[in-house]
Amino acid sequence: MAEAFLTGTDAPTGVPLKRRLRxxxxxxxxxxxxxxxxxxxxxxxxxLGPIAGMLxxxxxxxxxxxxxxxxxxxxxxxxxxDVPDEKAYxxxxxxxxxxxxxxxxxxxxxxxxxxxxxxxTILASTARxxxxxxxxxxxxxxxxxxxxxxxxxATWTAIKGASGPITSFYLLAALDLTRNxxxxxxxxxxxxxxxxxxxxxxxxxxxxxxxxxxILGFPVAYLLAALPPGRSNLLMIFVLLPFWTSLLxxxxxWIVLLQKEGVxxxxxxxxxxxxxxxxxxYNRFGVVVAMTHVLLxxxxxxxxxxxxxxxxxxxxAAASLGASPVTAFxxxxxxxxxxxxxxxxxxxxxxxxxxxxxxxxxxxxxxQMISYFIALYTTETVNWGLASALGAVxxxxxxxxxxxxxxxxxxxxVTGGMKN
Amino acid sequence: MNGAPSLRTPxxxxxxxxxxxxxxxxxxxxxxxxxxIMPLSFSSGSYLTYPLPGLSLRWYEDFIGSPRWMxxxxxxxxxxxxxxxxxxxxxxxxxxxxxxxxxxxxxLVLAVVLSPVVVPGVITAVGLxxxxxxxxxxxxxxGLILAHTALATPFVVIPVSATLQSxxxxxxxAAASLGASPLYAFxxxxxxxxxxxxxxxxxxxxxxxxxxxIIVLFMAGPEQRTLPREMFSGMRENISPTITAAAVxxxxxxxxxxxxxxxxxxxxxxxxxxxx
Numbered sequence: 001m002a003e004a005f006l007t008g009t010d011a012p013t014g015v016p017l018k019r020r021l022r023x024x025x026x027x028x029x030x031x032x033x034x035x036x037x038x039x040x041x042x043x044x045x046x047x048l049g050p051i052a053g054m055l056x057x058x059x060x061x062x063x064x065x066x067x068x069x070x071x072x073x074x075x076x077x078x079x080x081x082d083v084p085d086e087k088a089y090x091x092x093x094x095x096x097x098x099x100x101x102x103x104x105x106x107x108x109x110x111x112x113x114x115x116x117x118x119x120x121t122i123l124a125s126t127a128r129x130x131x132x133x134x135x136x137x138x139x140x141x142x143x144x145x146x147x148x149x150x151x152x153x154a155t156w157t158a159i160k161g162a163s164g165p166i167t168s169f170y171l172l173a174a175l176d177l178t179r180n181x182x183x184x185x186x187x188x189x190x191x192x193x194x195x196x197x198x199x200x201x202x203x204x205x206x207x208x209x210x211x212x213x214x215i216l217g218f219p220v221a222y223l224l225a226a227l228p229p230g231r232s233n234l235l236m237i238f239v240l241l242p243f244w245t246s247l248l249x250x251x252x253x254w255i256v257l258l259q260k261e262g263v264x265x266x267x268x269x270x271x272x273x274x275x276x277x278x279x280x281x282y283n284r285f286g287v288v289v290a291m292t293h294v295l296l297x298x299x300x301x302x303x304x305x306x307x308x309x310x311x312x313x314x315x316x317a318a319a320s321l322g323a324s325p326v327t328a329f330x331x332x333x334x335x336x337x338x339x340x341x342x343x344x345x346x347x348x349x350x351x352x353x354x355x356x357x358x359x360x361x362x363x364x365x366x367x368q369m370i371s372y373f374i375a376l377y378t379t380e381t382v383n384w385g386l387a388s389a390l391g392a393v394x395x396x397x398x399x400x401x402x403x404x405x406x407x408x409x410x411x412x413x414v415t416g417g418m419k420n
Numbered sequence: 421m422n423g424a425p426s427l428r429t430p431x432x433x434x435x436x437x438x439x440x441x442x443x444x445x446x447x448x449x450x451x452x453x454x455x456x457i458m459p460l461s462f463s464s465g466s467y468l469t470y471p472l473p474g475l476s477l478r479w480y481e482d483f484i485g486s487p488r489w490m491x492x493x494x495x496x497x498x499x500x501x502x503x504x505x506x507x508x509x510x511x512x513x514x515x516x517x518x519x520x521x522x523x524x525x526x527x528l529v530l531a532v533v534l535s536p537v538v539v540p541g542v543i544t545a546v547g548l549x550x551x552x553x554x555x556x557x558x559x560x561x562x563g564l565i566l567a568h569t570a571l572a573t574p575f576v577v578i579p580v581s582a583t584l585q586s587x588x589x590x591x592x593x594a595a596a597s598l599g600a601s602p603l604y605a606f607x608x609x610x611x612x613x614x615x616x617x618x619x620x621x622x623x624x625x626x627x628x629x630x631x632x633x634i635i636v637l638f639m640a641g642p643e644q645r646t647l648p649r650e651m652f653s654g655m656r657e658n659i660s661p662t663i664t665a666a667a668v669x670x671x672x673x674x675x676x677x678x679x680x681x682x683x684x685x686x687x688x689x690x691x692x693x694x695x696x
Contacts, residue, residue, distance in 0.1 A: 028520060035517025039510040039533060039573060046570040047536055050547030057550060216449070219442040226439075238447040240682075244674040245454055246631045248648045249667040252655055253453035256460065256468050256664065263456055266469045296450060325432050354540020356634055361655050371542035378546050379638065391543045402538040406531070 051395070058171055058388035061164035067108035068095040072163040075156065080183070084156055089139035092150075093130060100127045114383070115169065116158040122149045157181050170389035195390065202369040205287060205359075206352035212292045213299040213348045214341065221303035221340075225310075243297035251361050254290040255281060258362075286362040294358060295351055299344040302409075306340025339408060346405040350398055370394050454671065461664035468661060479665040489666060491643075492650040496630055499561065499646060503568035503629040504622055510569070511576025511621060518577070519584040534574045541634035544571070549638045559641030567639065568629040575624035583617025616688045623677050630673065 065072050070091035078084045099105045105127050112119035129146045143150040161169065161179060172178055172185065176193040180186045187193065220239070224232045242250065257263045258280035265277040280286060310333065318328035356371035370390055377387035460468050464476035483489045514533060518526070536544065548567050549558065557563030587610070595605035611618075633648040640649060647670060654663045 029522065032517040032519075032521035035513045036521060036529060036533075037517075039514035039577075040529065042510055042566075043532065043536070043570060043573075046548070046566045047544065048532065050551035051539065051543065052547075053551045054543065054547040216446045219439045220446045223439050223443040235443075235447070238451055240678060241675065242450045242454060244627065244678040246648060246667075246670045246674060248631075248633060248651045248655070249457070249670050249674075250453060252651060252659065252663060252667050253457040255655060255659055256457055257453055259468075259659075261467065261469060263469055293449065293453065296446075325429060325435065329435075350538065354542060356540075356542045357652070361652070371540060374542050374546055375638075378549060384550070387546060391546055394540060395543050398538060398540055398543075 054388045055392055055395075056388075057384050058174075058392045059166045059168065060385070061111075061162060061167035061169070063107050063111035063164075064159060064162040065164040067099045067104045068092065068159070071095045071159060075160045075163060078156070078160060080153075080157060080160065083151060083153055086138050086140050088156070089143055089150070093139045093143060096123070096127050096130055100130075111162055112158055114173075114385075115162050116154060118149075119155075119158060122147050122155065126150075154181050157183075167385075170385040171392065173386055174389040174393050198370055198373060199393070201367075202353060205284075205291070205367070205369060206349050206355075208288055209291045209295060209352045210299075210345050210349045212288065213296050214345060216292070217296055217299035217303055217344065218341075221300050221307055224300075224304050225307035239297050239300050242293070243301075247294060247357060250294055251290055251358050254286065254293065254362060258286055258289070281362055282364045284363070284367050287359050287367045290358050290362045291352060291355060295348045298347050298351060302344040302347065303337065303340045306337050306343070310336045343405065343409050346401055346408065350401045350405065353398060353401075354394060457664050458668055458671070461661060461668045463661060466661055468659060468664065479661040482662045483665045483669070486662070488645075489647075489650060489662070492645050492647045493669070495561075495644055496646040496648070499564050499568055499644075500626050500629040502561075502565045503572050504625045506565065506569040507572040507576050507625045508618065508622055511573045511625075512580050512618060514573075515577050515580035515584055518581060519587075533577055536571050537574045541632075545635045545638040548635060552639060558639045559644065561644055563639055564636060564644055564646075567635045568632055571632060571635070572625035572628040575628055576618075576621035579620045579624065580614060580617045583614045587613055616684050619684055620681055623681050627674070627677050630670075 068091075071088060074088040074091040075084060078088065096105070099108065105123055109120040109123040112123065126143065126146050130142075140150075149155045161167070161183075169179075173188065173192070174195050176188045176196045177185050178188040178192075224235060224239075227235070255262070259265075260277045260279075262280075264280060265274070268274045269277065280289075314332050314336070315328055318332045319325070323331065353369075354371055355369055356375060359367055359369050360372055360375075371394070374387050374390050374394070377383045377390070459470075459472060461479055462475050462477065463472045464474035464478065465472065518530065518533075521529075523529075544567075548563075552558050552563045552567075557566070591609055591613070592605050595609045596602070600608065631648060633646070633652055636644070636646050636649045637652065640646065645653075647666060651663055651666055651670075654660065654666075
């Protein structure tokens with residue numbers, strides 16, 4: 001009986017109260033989910049899908065399998081120790097003739113040229129010289145006569161390595177790695193190994209900008225937190241106005257200020273400090289100054305909110321216990337601002353990592369960051385695999401740092417615009 | 421300086437003075453570029469430096485008279501307003517749902533909803549470029565509006581969620597108990613109370629779209645170039661004073677948005693009756 005009472009099975013309606021409550025709650029949860037769903041579906045189409053597509057492109061390797069299908073099939077059981085047998089040569093001759101007829105040679109040669117420099121020429125000369133009618137002798141002899149490269153193992157390894165459907169080629173290339181003729185992962189040749197330097201440069205610039213933002217932002221945040229609300233609200237405008245001003249406007253302003261015939265150079269010359277205009281822009285200096293200017297509010301705002309939360313009573317208590325102002329600051333105040341410092345630095349660093357517009361406009365060629373190369377490979381040289389692989393590495397770094405940031409500020413409200 | 425924290429010792433006074441001097445320099449660093457570029461747009465000469473040879477509105481006339489600049493302004497407005505409306509609808513619904521939804525997946529969903537803020541612009545742009553090109557959405561207003569909506573929605577979800585957190589759900593229950601239908605209760609009780617959150621969400625959303633340039637760089641055809649996009653190409657070449665006029669127009673829009681937002685915040689504080 002007691003059990004029946006507790007579970008409510010003897011309720012007059014026949015349906016236990018507990019179950020009815022649960023059903024009502026489930027309906028409520030269902031309704032809540034139905035409200036979130038439109039946005040999730042929208043983001044799936046306009047954000048998650050596109051990014052997943054980009055990640056897929058960093059491993060996708062369809063070109064050779066599509067253009068030279070029989071060759072790829074013939075190479076499937078090739079052990080890679082010596083040049084493949086006649087079957088593969090015959091398949092290749094067939095594939096090249098078919099591809100020439102279909103006009104798809106260029107698709108495969110572009111991909112194979114990434115794997116082995118000069119492959120474009122090999123394929124082009126072979127396609128040009130391969131006769132439609134079978135010649136005397138084996139396909140191996142015919143192809144070898146047209147281009148001796150067909151007698152080399154590396155040529156075939158390149159085809160096998162690119163036969164798809166997925167490849168680690170682009171991701172390895174993004175990390176300055178490649179596979180040698182035996183399939184082992186080795187360092188890329190020096191003329192192609194530019195990406196570790198690129199990542200190092202991106203990290204160095206981002207780190208430098210973060211440190212500068214911290215140095216410049218700390219006193220401002222301290223002042224804003226220490227002043228009474230009326231005054232600090234007024235001064236806050238000096239932080240919020242640049243924050244809300246378009247990134248393009250601010251970058252434009254720096255070009256106008258720093259260029260050769262710009263405001264700064266003209267003023268310095270007018271003051272007699274310099275004779276020749278200084279080179280202040282289209283170099284690393286310009287990039288760091290402009291990026292620091294753009295990102296500084298992202299440092300000041302979290303610092304300010306962490307300092308605002310520190311009760312002045314702590315400092316008074318420290319002083320009353322005999323701590324000197326310096327000791328009180330270092331031992332009592334500073335440790336309490338650490339969460340704010342951490343949040344601000346991470347935020348600035350994350351945003352700086354992905355910067356594109358500002359370095360593209362105020363930097364020289366040696367100051368371009370990773371985003372610039374992603375854009376370059378997407379729109380100019382059309383190496384989408386490598387663009388996607390670099391994007392994947394940048395995305396991974398960003399999300400990792402963002403996860404740390406999320407842990408750091410969990411519970412705190414995140415506000416502000418992201419501009420890059 | 422009055423309003424300063426109690427300063428007893430000389431070293432404290434020195435520290436405070438240093439803070440003020442350093443902060444003043446930083447405020448100068450933050451404001452100077454924006455303030456320096458403005459008068460140049462009113463110059464009568466075509467060199468972007470001081471002293472100004474004279475004042476004129478010729479660069480504004482140039483801006484207004486140029487079909488290219490005017491089209492870009494129009495495009496920015498069309499895309500900005502459309503993206504704001506769309507992100508308001510999606511973001512507000514999602515915020516209402518998130519306020520009631522209890523699930524272990526909630527942090528994950530929240531991370532997904534907010535992720536467009538974190539992901540670098542180039543990655544979003546490249547992904548969209550690959551994804552939208554085969555279905556004919558590059559070089560179209562629709563594609564840009566959809567992309568900007570995705571970027572702007574987090575800026576709607578954040579303030580609306582914050583407002584909903586302080587919203588007393590008992591008010592909705594009271595309305596229901598007095599016979600209001602859910603829709604009527606939303607319109608007459610919930611909506612007026614969360615309106616400040618909605619308004620700041622709309623401002624953030626519009627500002628996000630109005631300022632966005634990377635996606636436009638990748639996806640816009642010549643017909644959809646926005647104001648920042650037009651500025652970007654102008655800055656690639658030689659900077660003409662017309663760009664400074666465009667910059668002043670953009671900044672004016674930003675100031676109006678910021679002032680509205682600040683007004684909303686003040687009103688909200690007044691209504692709450694505290695100064696937190």
